[in-house]
Amino acid sequence: MHPLAAVRGVPRRTWLRWRFAYLVLLPTLILFTYLRVFPTAWAFVMSFFEWGLVKPAERFVGFDNYTTLLSDKNFTTALLNTTIFAFATTIFSVILAIALAAVLARVVRGRTGGLLELLYFAPVLVPMVPVTLGWREIFNYNHGVLNAFLGIFGITRVPWLSDPNMALVAVIILSVWKQVGYNMIILIVGMRAIPRVYEEAAAVDGASAWQRFRHVTMPLLAPVTLFVIVITTIASYNVFTQVYVLASDVQGAPGRLVPVIVYDLFQNGFRFFKMGYASAEAVYLFLIILVLTLIQFRFLRGSRA
Amino acid sequence: MNLRRRGMSRVGYWILVAVLALGGIAMIFPIFWLFSVSFRPASEINTVPPNLLPVHWTLNNFTVVFQRAPMLSYLWNSFVFATISTIFIVLTSSTAGYIFAKFKFPGNNAIFMLVLATAIVPFEIYMVPLFLQMNALHLVNNPIGLFLPFLVLSYGIFFMRQNTMTSVPDEILDAARIDGMSETGVMIRMVPRLLAPAVSALAILAFIQAWTAFIWPLLILNDPKYFPMELGLSQFANTGSSNFGVTSAAAVIALLPSIIAFLLLRRRIVEGITITGLQG
Known part of the structure; x- marks a missing residue:
């Protein structure tokens, strides 16, 4: 022994x-x-210090980094941009995905449905940088397809990639396009897992297609819908690549036209080497994500009870 | 019973299909557009309104890309990176997941809770300290520094633990043990077969994750000879000297492996993504 x-x-x-x-x-x-x-663990520790690349743990500053951030224009702008981006991307991609899933899981099926599913899912699997370059051409002010298309309806050309607000809209459009297929496929799997008897019973009772969807399918699908909402929001708060490639400012500085949290964190950490400050920013981002995750856990537990 | 006939007329059904098809075409339009622009001569790039297809097809943009940027080297770097990352993530996740699922030992729950807790922390939160760690090891601008953070996946451990609990029955393992097989033998010879579908789903997730990695390569690498595809392409597109035709050609080269993989492994990839997604 x-x-x-x-x-x-x-x-x-x-x-x-x-x-x-x-x-x-x-x-x-x-x-x-x-x-x-x-x-x-170090991200949390560093957030309480003044911390440089060559001078680690220079000075303990308590919550100073956190309070300074709240009045830092760069951070508040980034936080606002990211929040608008996250909410818009989530709302549009989830609503579109629910509509697509409802049709593809229940109405249009077989080969036609499979082919359509494939078309909507395709953007999920292509790498972000090349397709963002494609969108950059589509959004081009002078000879982009989108402005030409809008021109048919008499809409004047939109400065998609030079006006900060329109650039934010452009990033949202691109991200909804990229995300919607993923949400759709998860919702389709969720819908197929719901036994048909519930809807059939409602149909026998004379419920219309819309009533069946609204009062039978959607409540049963609530946990999956919530899951899709939360993961899309979390992913959106971490947005970086598409902004970096799409939203260059006049000087061509990547990502500066629409600053988002990760971009600002990146700048503070690796351009100005204020690593303690950047860590405090990371902790703020973490808190947002933690809240979203807890919401999800709570609802999932609630729905099982 | 046919819900379709009950709720909707034949005409209505086909109008719905037509609307969906239009939407579907719009979905792949940006990818189509890259291909279309990549075959245009410079004189056709700025046409207003733009032509749907090139009038005079040319391969010139591709020639220019190959002269100016090592696209094939970027793709090869991505392939090596993604392969190494996938192998390590699959090995570490399935062994750890198996142990957490099937063995009771002091600390099992505590350690697993720690893994689970880190699974909800996105990479962006700890990338600054991680960079400093790599810097301390002199691994900045070094492929090993690029690979290291992609060798483990907290979510992968969680995922494999779940799958071990649902698809590896204790009876089979105990039968093998009674037959005199060692613990190592059981783990190496009995378990993998039962976990194959989960492993393939995890491998797809891990490979795509590394293949599309962007922010970490951007942080850790300076030398273009180490650049993976996404970073190399974005740097090439941001140099500004190239017109849209050339940039599109570079993007098309970067996209091709993904498109081919998707066409060949479509069902498996979609399945893998749904399985790993839904158990999160």
């Missing part, structure tokens, strides 16, 4: 199982601790 096991009075067989478990876990846990637990 192993000496340690003898001390604890653990049978040899159990001890051997423990040892096996620990040994198998060890390499993963080392990587995991070093690459996830450490940096996450």
